[in-house]
Amino acid sequence: MTALPPVPDGGAAPGTGPTPRPRLLDLFCCAGGAADGYAAAGFEVVGVDKNPQPNYPYRFIQENAIGTLAARDFLATFDAIHASPPCQRYTRLRHRYTENRHPDLIDVIRPGLIASRLPYVIENVEDARGRLRDPVMLCGTMFDGLRVSRHRYFETSFPLTAPRSCPGRHPLHYTLDKRKAHYGRLDEWTAFVSVNGGGNCSRAAAADAMGLAHRYLTKGELNEAIPPAYTRHIGEALMGHLRQEAAA
Numbered sequence: 001m002t003a004l005p006p007v008p009d010g011g012a013a014p015g016t017g018p019t020p021r022p023r024l025l026d027l028f029c030c031a032g033g034a035a036d037g038y039a040a041a042g043f044e045v046v047g048v049d050k051n052p053q054p055n056y057p058y059r060f061i062q063e064n065a066i067g068t069l070a071a072r073d074f075l076a077t078f079d080a081i082h083a084s085p086p087c088q089r090y091t092r093l094r095h096r097y098t099e100n101r102h103p104d105l106i107d108v109i110r111p112g113l114i115a116s117r118l119p120y121v122i123e124n125v126e127d128a129r130g131r132l133r134d135p136v137m138l139c140g141t142m143f144d145g146l147r148v149s150r151h152r153y154f155e156t157s158f159p160l161t162a163p164r165s166c167p168g169r170h171p172l173h174y175t176l177d178k179r180k181a182h183y184g185r186l187d188e189w190t191a192f193v194s195v196n197g198g199g200n201c202s203r204a205a206a207a208d209a210m211g212l213a214h215r216y217l218t219k220g221e222l223n224e225a226i227p228p229a230y231t232r233h234i235g236e237a238l239m240g241h242l243r244q245e246a247a248a
Contacts, residue, residue, distance in 0.1 A: 022042075022043055022044070022242055023078045024038050027085075028084045029084070033212060033227065034226045036231070041238070047060045066105070066112070072116075083113065084122075119238060120157050126151045135154055141170060146229055148227060151166075152226060177200070188205040195225075203219045211229050
């Protein structure tokens, strides 16, 4: 692993130092859907991904996320860590593979997260919930203004609850499938939409439905993104946890 660049000074704990914003390390950051939510909750976000991320809107370091967890001096400049390891190992599309060679990274990264002694979040798809410890599920129906269901599960080292319950039966989704009874009855700009590998709506409508219309992401980046409303909710809980720890 190459030497990680230093992070500028900026407050090791909420309400202390030159800035009141605590720092959050965004591992496997992709294009930064999760980062937007944490930034809205008041965090200074730094993203790490092994691939270039030209649309990432905050400070970005191209580096192996797993190796980053071994860089103790670097981790010491942060207050919390979010990790979204690739989901291909667990996604339902895995059944299309003759042999699923995608790595199981949840168990790989957890020891490093625990060893950092920082509060952490591990996020993944619905079929990974069995690999996560006491995860909380978030759904787009739990947040006003979102038009996606997009179930995601979050293991956290601090207390987290969902803002409200998922109705179970989601609203009808806009569809391009003429075999569906509701084909032609819904507008992609007002109805719920699916944002996935194939998708069923335009890129712009998908971004709007996920709360990401304020910046440009490709359809592929949207496929992998977390709606910022999810991580804003988590970030607010994390901010409260950090304040309690600082006051203790």
